[in-house]
Amino acid sequence: MLNLGISSEQPSSLTAFSSPQTQPRTIRPIAVYALNGLAAWQGQLLALDSLRGYLVRLDPASDNTIVLNAHSTEPFVDATGLAIWGETIWFTQGNNVYFCGLDDLTPQLFTTLPYTADAVGVWESTIYVTCQKAGYIFIYERSTQRRITQFPLPGVGIANLTVRDEELWVCDRTEQTVYCLDRATGTLQFSILTPFECPTGLAFLPEATGEQALYVSYASEEAYIRDNPNADPSHELTFRDRTFVHPLYFHNDPKERYALSNGYLIEMSYVEELLPLDEVHLENLEWRIALPTETDRQKVRQVEAIGMPFTEEIQEGQKVAVFKFDSLKPHERHIFGWKALLEVRAIKYQLTPDDFNHIPELSPEFKARYLIDDDELAMDTPTIQAAAREAIGTETNILRKILKIRNFVYDRLSYGIKPHIDSPDVVLERGIGSCGEYVGLLLALARLNGIACRTVGRYKCPPYPERQRIPLEPDYNHVWIEFYVPSFGWLPMESNPDDVVERGPYPTRFFMGLPWFHAEIGKGVTFESLRSGGVPVGDLFDLSIGDLAINHIRFTILEELPPI
Numbered sequence: 001m002l003n004l005g006i007s008s009e010q011p012s013s014l015t016a017f018s019s020p021q022t023q024p025r026t027i028r029p030i031a032v033y034a035l036n037g038l039a040a041w042q043g044q045l046l047a048l049d050s051l052r053g054y055l056v057r058l059d060p061a062s063d064n065t066i067v068l069n070a071h072s073t074e075p076f077v078d079a080t081g082l083a084i085w086g087e088t089i090w091f092t093q094g095n096n097v098y099f100c101g102l103d104d105l106t107p108q109l110f111t112t113l114p115y116t117a118d119a120v121g122v123w124e125s126t127i128y129v130t131c132q133k134a135g136y137i138f139i140y141e142r143s144t145q146r147r148i149t150q151f152p153l154p155g156v157g158i159a160n161l162t163v164r165d166e167e168l169w170v171c172d173r174t175e176q177t178v179y180c181l182d183r184a185t186g187t188l189q190f191s192i193l194t195p196f197e198c199p200t201g202l203a204f205l206p207e208a209t210g211e212q213a214l215y216v217s218y219a220s221e222e223a224y225i226r227d228n229p230n231a232d233p234s235h236e237l238t239f240r241d242r243t244f245v246h247p248l249y250f251h252n253d254p255k256e257r258y259a260l261s262n263g264y265l266i267e268m269s270y271v272e273e274l275l276p277l278d279e280v281h282l283e284n285l286e287w288r289i290a291l292p293t294e295t296d297r298q299k300v301r302q303v304e305a306i307g308m309p310f311t312e313e314i315q316e317g318q319k320v321a322v323f324k325f326d327s328l329k330p331h332e333r334h335i336f337g338w339k340a341l342l343e344v345r346a347i348k349y350q351l352t353p354d355d356f357n358h359i360p361e362l363s364p365e366f367k368a369r370y371l372i373d374d375d376e377l378a379m380d381t382p383t384i385q386a387a388a389r390e391a392i393g394t395e396t397n398i399l400r401k402i403l404k405i406r407n408f409v410y411d412r413l414s415y416g417i418k419p420h421i422d423s424p425d426v427v428l429e430r431g432i433g434s435c436g437e438y439v440g441l442l443l444a445l446a447r448l449n450g451i452a453c454r455t456v457g458r459y460k461c462p463p464y465p466e467r468q469r470i471p472l473e474p475d476y477n478h479v480w481i482e483f484y485v486p487s488f489g490w491l492p493m494e495s496n497p498d499d500v501v502e503r504g505p506y507p508t509r510f511f512m513g514l515p516w517f518h519a520e521i522g523k524g525v526t527f528e529s530l531r532s533g534g535v536p537v538g539d540l541f542d543l544s545i546g547d548l549a550i551n552h553i554r555f556t557i558l559e560e561l562p563p564i
Contacts, residue, residue, distance in 0.1 A: 023562065024205075024213045024247035026466070029058055029065040033241040035217040037082030037091060037119065037160065038201030045203060045245065046082060047217060048091060053077035055089070055105070058245065060205065060215075069105045076107075081119030081130070081160055082201065090127070092117040097129055111145055113138070119160040119201075121168065123183070128168065130159040137161070137168070137186065151186025154179045156505045160201045164212070171199040171216060174500070175509045177348070178202060178216065178248060192250045193346035193515055194218075195262040195465055202248070214250075219243040249563040252350075257488075258296055261516075263345030263561035266461055268292070268519055271306050271337030272549040279330035280543065286531045290458070290522025291319040292340045297347035298520050300340060307336035318525045337552075343561060344461075348513035349491055353399040360486045362452055370452035370484065377444040378425040384441075387428060388448035398451060402483050402493065403511060405445045410499040410506050413438060417476070438495040439479050452484035454524035456492065461517040461555040472555045480510075482523065490523075519555075 029035070029047070037048035045058040046068070053073035057066045069076060076091070079098075083090040090099045090110070097117050098107035115133035122128070126148075127140040136150040137159075153159055157174025167189070168181040176197055180189040194216055201217040222242045225235050252259040270289060291312070292300050303321075310321040321338050362371070373379040391408035392401045416432040424441040427433045433441065439455055446453045457479035462472040482490040494510035501507075514520075521527065528545055530537035537543055 024060060024207070024215065026247075027058055027060055027215070027245040028063050029056060029244070030063060032056060032065065032243055034200075034219040035243045035245065036080040036200045036219060038203040038215060038217045038245065039082045039084045039089075039162070040203045040205045041084050043206065045205060045215060046084065046089075047201065047245070048076060048079050048082045049243075050076075050078050050080055051241070053079070060245075072105050075105075080200075081117070081121075083120050083122040083162070085122040085124070088122075090120045090122050092120050092129065097127070111140060118158050121161045121163045123163040128161060128163065130161055130170070132156075132158045137170070151181070154181070154188055154191070155509075156501075156507055160199070162202050162204065164204050169202055169204075169214070171202045173198050173200060175507045176515075177509050178214075178250075190252045190254075190259045190350045191348050192248070192252075192259045192261040193348055193509060193513055194248060195346065195516055196246065200243075214248045215245050216248045217243070217245045251564040254350075256296070257351055258347055258349045260297060260564060261346045261348075262465075263343055264465055264516055265301075265558045265561055266342050266344060266519075267339065267556040267558060268342060268459070268461070269306060269337060269339040269552075269554045270459075271335060271552045271554075272545075273552060274328075274332065274334040274336075274549050276330070276549075277547050280328070280541070280548065281330060282325070282328040282530075282532045282537065284533045285325040285328045285537075287323040287325070287336075288313075288315075288526075288529045288531070289321045289323070289337065290315075290525060290527045291321055291338060292342055293318060293520045293523055295520050297345045297514060297516075299343040301343060303338055303340045305336075306339050307334060310336075310338065316525050318522050320522070320525070342519065344516050344519070345561070346514065346516045347492075348509075351399065351485075351488070351491070351512060353397045356398050356485055356488070359398060362450070362484070362486060366452045366484065370454060371447045371450065373444070373447075375440070375443070375455075376423050377440055377447070378423040379444050379448055381425045383425040383428060384444050385448060387441075388445045391445050392449055398485055401449055402446060402451055403508070405442065405449065405451075406493060406498075406511065407504060407506060409438060409441050409445070410496075411503060413441070413496075413499070415496050415499060433496075435476075435495045436479050438499075439481055442481055442493075442495065446481075446483060453481050454484075454490075455479055456482050456520060456523050458521045458527050459519050459553055459555075461519060461557065463515070463517045465516075465557055465560065468557045468559060470556065472557070474553055474555070477553075478518075480514075480518075 032049040033051040035047045036050040039046045053076040054067050055069040079091045079093045081092040087102045095113045097110040100107045119130045125142040129138045138150050139148045155172030155175035157172045159170050159172045161170045166183045168183045170179045179191045196218045198220040199216045200219045204212040221239045226238045250261040310323045313320050378384050391405045395401050413433045421436045424444045427437040460478045480495045491512050492514045498507045
């Protein structure tokens with residue numbers, strides 16, 4: 001769901017570390033399987049391994065792992081959420097909230113919920129308990145065990161939380177998001193995307209610099225190739241537990257209305273290998289390939305040519321590399337493209353429908369450019385026109401309209417890869433679409449409802465930030481959209497990755513937000529095109545780029561960027 005209560009009083013920034021030497025590091029505990037709760041204690045971190053029932057102390061500097069409940073692990077099996085106040089530990093298990101002393105780890109029941117209690121946070125005499133099934137954070141008074149009030153949870157998944165001064169910090173596993181809430185009212189201050197999936201706990205730990213580092217725990221499974229000597233062939237696909245703790249850096253910019261989180265320096269190359277399927281002879285060939293774009297979350301440090309030089313042109317405000325061939329003859333072979341050094345971060349825009357109750361109309365230029373059927377969107381068919389009306393109903397607010405359109409598309413499509421892209425009317429009838437077909441349907445429905453939007457892409461870096469300085473190759477290209485809000489500007493919205501639950505509720509992590517691993521290239525322009533003698537090659541021959549060349553895409557994650 002879309003949170004409607006963002007406060008205008010927002011912290012401007014968090015956790016600026018003085019130098020790389022003082023920055024927190026990834027903590028990889030030894031012999032733990034699924035961390036589901038995190039808390040700071042005496043300069044170190046305590047965590048719960050819900051699979052083994054371990055209450056462990058973690059040394060952030062060395063990964064040293066000590067089991068604190070060596071003689072009483074059974075009561076902590078399947079425990080989630082962890083909080084410490086004074087000498088008392090709090091945790092949740094099933095529908096129950098428990099507490100116990102650090103000197104006597106015998107759990108005592110605090111309260112029981114009608115549904116599963118997912119996590120607990122404590123501040124002085126106030127106890128905060130999250131419950132996904134109910135959709136609330138319940139607040140209790142410690143001495144009387146009386147429920148005082150409740151706040152709606154900001155996301156749709158299982159949530160953990162911690163308390164810092166006047167703030168409630170909540171992490172949502174499905175949303176891959178950390179939310180900062182006002183502790184007194186539950187109002188959302190801002191939200192940030194985490195660099196990894198499945199965040200399961202969070203805690204602030206004081207640093208030597210006097211700042212506080214925000215650590216987030218993660219727990220999931222990963223696929224790997226196992227060498228099984230008893231099988232033939234010996235290599236087999238299997239899964240293993242993956243859990244660790246990583247610092248979450250972020251910078252909230254209230255003026256620009258967005259928050260950035262963990263960034264990475266990556267090297268991306270896009271190269272074409274000229275390898276025609278048939279003999280072809282082209283004169284005065286210009287081969288255009290879009291270049292990475294400067295955005296709020298992506299900075300281009302440098303771009304250089306691969307294989308052969310190019311000239312740079314500006315096309316509709318976007319940079320494009322132009323490779324020129326006087327004559328392209330049969331059996332001629334080339335390798336050419338570009339390599340870019342990019343700073344990429346996750347971004348989440350902090351806007352609500354109330355910010356856009358009264359907005360100006362689109363300019364005639366934008367209407368002529370972004371409300372038209374310029375890519376076989378079937379906007380004139382009865383099927384798509386009826387879908388456009390049904391998608392928004394009577395809604396008039398632009399943010400609610402585009403979110404309702406997204407949810408309408410998610411309700412009716414499931415993700416699937418196809419060798420070619422069909423028009424939105426065919427896709428809607430079939431009920432299965434690729435990312436490009438999701439985009440086509442989103443564009444058609446949004447434009448028919450007066451929302452200017454454009455296609456954005458083109459590739460995602462494989463999301464493995466721990467695999468640094470190793471060449472990584474994406475399996476597919478990827479596209480998403482940006483929609484335009486008059487008086488503000490362009491906002492991103494993913495095509496299909498948030499379509500993860502049958503019939504919803506759907507996450508909004510990538511609604512007005514993008515993770516760090518998206519490479520933004522050529523917004524609103526054709527990614528790659530050919531012209532011979534100034535005429536599009538497709539007008540001269542029955543020929544596509546895929547008939548002429550094989551593309552090679554490579555990412556290398558060089559390092560994690562320091563905090564802003």
